[in-house]
Amino acid sequence: MAIDETIPRLGCGRSIDEAWAGIKQPPTAHENGCVQCRTARASLAKLAEATRTLRYNDAEDASLRPHHGVKDAIMNLARAEVRRGNLLPAYQADQGAITISEQAITSVIWSGADALPGVRARRCRIHPAPDTTDGPRSAGTANISVNLRIAVASSTDIPGTAELLRQRIISMITAHVGLNAGAVNITVEDLYDV
Amino acid sequence: MSDHPLEARLISHHLVADLAARTALDTPGVLRLEPTLKSLLTRLGTGTIQNLRRADTRTTPGRHDGVFVTVHSGIADVQLQIATDIGFAALNVAQAVREQIAVTISHTGLTPGRIDISVLAIEHPTTATAAHPPSPL
Missing domain, CATH: 1.10.287 (Helix Hairpins)
Incomplete structure (x- = not known):
């Protein structure tokens, strides 16, 4: 042995x-x-x-117990990190990477969706496009896909509003995030009375 | 007196972290650095007992929140977390921050290594001020 x-x-x-x-x-x-x-x-x-x-x-x-301020700071950050969701790769090079949190992109999408009359944004998930996780990004490349669930006012023209929302999301992601949205899947999961 | 030059380490990782933070905050489109658990715990790790007893964490210098720097063999690696202004494309802002930090590090005589940037929030500047008062960390 x-x-x-x-x-x-x-x-x-x-x-x-x-x-x-x-x-x-x-x-x-x-x-x-x-x-x-x-x-x-x-x-x-x-x-x-x-x-x-x-x-x-x-x-x-x-005297060895952490002050409540320290505990609060740790817990606040822990909760914030959970809310931020995944970090999506946006740029990768030998000199370093750039990632963008799912929450950051979602907040842009929600602000765009909620600004449309008759639309209330709900759960939103972002996924990196499978063919663009490595290598520097190039213009015109589909970087992310978006799955958004919404509720709409009962009097809303759903197909027209969904298409308007899709175009709005694509342009907002380009302008405010700097990525390109390949697929934007919208699910209308509820109607609400105005 | 010896003819051999004295070896001295003039640039610490604290200084690089300060420079990186300042460079990021000076870049158009950056609203603030975003603290993370990692940066908080790293900072708490220095003088842990003193930090645990501290009555008011708002008095703690927050200069390294959102910045994590390692210096090895004359190469400085930086990890930085930021919030960006919704009026700018976050990816472009992060690219600009990365490039500016590399230049800043070069000026210290160190070699820029990996500079990783994470955009953790994209907000309207007014919303950011209202929803996120100056970090208590």
């Missing part, structure tokens, strides 16, 4: 890690009969007690 020379071993051949792993258990028959193991367990027991005390003190010491 190959022995890893980098792991500290007791005179009996056991690793110090094995002794540490069983420190919370009663000593085994081998440990009861082995001088090296008994000595190691005695030393490790002091270490275990010291770490337990430190852990307890840290939990009890109010």
Whole structure:
């Protein structure tokens, strides 16, 4: 059996890690009969007690608890990062990459959709076009695809409004994001009374 | 006195981060740097106990929010997160930021390495001011 020379071993051949792993258990028959193991367990027991005390003190010491402002800052950022969604690749080169968050693009689409009379934007998902994830972007390349769900006023001409919305989304993504929208799929999932 | 020149490290990653942040904010179309968990935790990691006890995080210097810099072998890598003005094409703004930061790093004597830019928000400037007061970080 190959022995890893980098792991500290007791005179009996056991690793110090094995002794540490069983420190919370009663000593085994081998440990009861082995001088090296008994000595190691005695030393490790002091270490275990010291770490337990430190852990307890840290939990009890109010001065070591983060201030609520710090906790709030961390939680606010954690929530913001979840809201941002995926980072979509927009440009890739040896010198670095540019990514744009799904939320950033969605906010542009929502602002365009909600400005159309009789349209309320709902869930929006953005996907990178499969053939444009690598390499510098070139003009005219389809970069992303958009799947947008909307609710429309009951009196709305749905085909006409959907086409108007599609053109609006394509032009807004070009103007405000700098990418090109290849496919813009619009699903009318609800009607609402005006 | 020795004839050998003294070796000294004059440009730290903190300075590069400052320069990158300033360069980004000076680029037309950039509204602000966007803090991330990574940048916050990196900053908290410096003087952790002091940061945990701090009563008001708004007094914490936020100069490195949204910027992460590593300097190795004279090469500076930068990761930067920004919010852009909806009046500009975000991709073009990010390209301009990348190019300007590369120039700025060159002026320090370091070699620009990878400069990764993430656009995390695209907003109207007025909305940005109202919805996002100066970062408390």
